[in-house]
């Protein structure tokens with residue numbers, strides 16, 4: 001089970017999340033978000049991760065930013081992955097990939113019913129609710145297990161309390177959380193991060209053992 005912890009704003013907290021087992025750290029650069037991070041701080045986070053944990057994915061999260069601008073920013077600030085929110089399509093992904101090869105596109109079942117067809121061309125598809133970064137849960141029942149076929153990531157309103165059920169229900173390859181591991185908007189809570197990672201991995205192990213049985 002791949003786990004991304006999103007919305008980190010300082011290197012120490014990012015490194016703590018890695019020690020707890022995060023596979024990816026997300027940094028949000030989106031005006032209006034309580035997690036919006038200035039470029040110099042973002043660069044400090046990517047530098048710390050690159051030194052201490054180069055295997056961990058460093059993900060720039062943007063919303064409504066033109067794909068080419070976002071890709072320039074990601075590559076300039078030392079990110080390894082670009083996560084695009086805000087209605088981007090296949091052409092935007094291709095544009096971004098000219099600057100940064102690893103691009104994830106966020107979408108929702110509400111805006112993209114085609115998802116049920118089970119095909120996507122970017123490295124990862126991130127299936128979210130309709131208000132990214134809001135912490136609002138959505139109807140995970142709308143996804144039939146394994147309908148998306150391969151490495152997709154579930155996001156939107158996940159918490160340490162609901163992630164195990166969401167993983168069991170959807171059969172997702174990975175999970176992504178921002179608000180659900182905070183004590184206040186933009187303030188990460190280490191204990192909630194630890195509990196989230198444990199719960200997600202535990203649910204994935206149970207899924208594996210029940211499919212072996």
Ligand SMILES: O=C(O)c1ccccc1N[C@@H]1O[C@H](COP(=O)(O)O)[C@@H](O)[C@H]1O
Pocket residue numbers: 006007026028030033034035036061062063085106126128131132133134135136155156157158176177178179180
């Ligand atoms: O976290 C944010 O503030 C944010 C802002 C703009 C775009 C995306 C954002 N976060 C991403 O949103 C989803 C779900 O977040 P949450 O767990 O419901 O708060 C996730 O993909 C985050 O990476």
